[in-house]
Amino acid sequence: VNEDNGDFAGSSALPTIQFQPQENVIDLAWGHPAAELLPVNAWQAACAAAAEKFGWQALTYGHPSGPGVLTEWLGEHLGRSDGRRPHVLELFVTPGSSAALDLVSSCLTRPGDVVIVDSPTYHLGLKVLRDRAAELVPAATENGTLDPAGTARLIRHLIKDGRHVAMLYVVPTFSNPSGQTLSAERRLAVADLAAATGVTVVEDDPYHELWYDVQPPPSIWSLGPDAPVIRLGSFSKTVAPGIRLGWLTANRRMVETLKGRGIVRSGGGMNHANALAMAMFCSSAMYASHLTLLRNAYRDRRDTLAAALREHLQDVDFAVPQGGWYLWLKLSDDLASEELVKHAKASGVHFLLGKEFYINGSAENRIRLAYSRCSLSELDEAGHRLMLAVQSARRH
């Protein structure tokens, strides 16, 4: 942590980062990494190595689908960690998954098109899709994850009604917000659905490698070699979000489409210098060892918050996620989440309302707790403060 601006000429009273702490508040609202888990020295070493290795080539316009050294590493890495090794022509380096979703949806949708979205799903993914003026329609779900058969019926119904169904958006692994993971069977069925209907599945999968107990099933992309699936991968959760870097796997035609977009033809590789630094980070042992460190640290956070909740809050219901950053709490019926959030403010704990993760709100009485950013002692204390908030809400 370095917050001392000293005599630095570029000091500013204006914010540097997105998260702004509130005094005496334990903030479980933001899905941000813990400060001490960001690899400051290792990333700086990777930057220096890339400058040494690639010289001016790190600073000029980059290859449109990303530098070969990174796409080749990604191919090998995904061959080991996912269900199918992508060909290098099936890989495209992105400036993070938010920008990738923006790019992909701008290729696939026109205003008024239907985009089917998992329900609940990542609230800011919904915002990116809303910026496209797409009409968002919730997927069919069953037992907390997407129901492929019901969703296929929904899509066929919409197509019969003359609608253009452009995409199906899903966060299948340790989902934000629910922490749930789509089973291997359902993944295969989703790939089949894409192949059968021609609707492109956008598989937003930033948490796939952040498993704490058992490895999750292979990606939908890997299970549907002939299906239109685009899988968005990210270095934001496994390395650092500030460097804005990710990747996607898609069929060759889609990758060619992306390479031909004006933004790429004009700007070259979408975050070239950082992609080369990442190639150095990854081709050293850093990526693997950092991932091990993260799994242990975030598992501890998950376990600490889960234990604190069990100790202090007997009547909330939640499943312990096997990876990712979120606990998804179902409150008892007599305790409205909107009421709890008000009292939580006074108790010094902050989180997000479940309804933000649904298209048109929800009857589900839920809240999302992100345990990624806070220390173990804060997470422990958060359980206590939530109990105080519940007690306060019940008194009113």
Next chain:
Amino acid sequence: VNEDNGDFAGSSALPTIQFQPQENVIDLAWGHPAAELLPVNAWQAACAAAAEKFGWQALTYGHPSGPGVLTEWLGEHLGRSDGRRPHVLELFVTPGSSAALDLVSSCLTRPGDVVIVDSPTYHLGLKVLRDRAAELVPAATENGTLDPAGTARLIRHLIKDGRHVAMLYVVPTFSNPSGQTLSAERRLAVADLAAATGVTVVEDDPYHELWYDVQPPPSIWSLGPDAPVIRLGSFSKTVAPGIRLGWLTANRRMVETLKGRGIVRSGGGMNHANALAMAMFCSSAMYASHLTLLRNAYRDRRDTLAAALREHLQDVDFAVPQGGWYLWLKLSDDLASEELVKHAKASGVHFLLGKEFYINGSAENRIRLAYSRCSLSELDEAGHRLMLAVQSARRH
């Protein structure tokens, strides 16, 4: 220059960068920086300084409109170098101007909207706008630059016809491809046009600081404090394109709109870590001294190519640009540019056809020569090779 991959585990047979040289060809087609003018060591020092200074804050999600240290520097810098100092709430850090044009046009246009574009103008800017499914309509021009009065009449005519005119796109300073600069009087008239019609002017201005003789007029943005003007600035030409970093100035409402887009709310500051490194680069004396170096080096390139053309090609016509990276040649009527480009290939020189910079081709018989990337000896030799190509074309 470091092209020796040695034993590096991450070596790849696949390309690292966008530009791929062809053997024995002097390539004047790509508007890329010269390798030796990229500040490899200074940028690496800036990255190291940012890591030291900001620690983990450089690696987490960044402030949506860019870190305060960079927006404050930009405010001061533009106050000195442009016609009006932007308020910090009028500034937004972008991941380069290509992405900024994509972002801004995605906010302002719907498919089928009209976008007025200068004629000729940046061909890949046209591609970004085409990706929006906008209908591109050429602006009125006079003596090689945009004619504000004629363009105002055109816009009023289109609006009367029921069209939604979403934007006016112009590269006003040392234009790509023409090298021409819009006069101060016309800039003021363009700002007035924007205020009168409500059509947003997108002023793509990456070359403004690369002047070699006299400083260009103030930006359209600075001349129209109450007009809807968005000025796109870039570090691609003044520092390095591989880091994908730029900025824009716009009114506060537009900046708020950008901060609220899904891509920004989800991903935070659009290229945060690089923005902090740039703050270190700029707040040291590096930016100013590097700009001086660039002005001298690119002025030499311009002068060398212009002299070689005068020596070898008596019957081509061109104006010497006062900045930027391009010479815009008018060929004599008996020498079609499409013919010349074929013979040039055999002579070992490559360039772009003028018609790429017009919406529907052009009757103008022009070619664009980019002098930025080549060495002085290549530029000198390019004049000779162009002469051979002209002679060869005339014989056929």
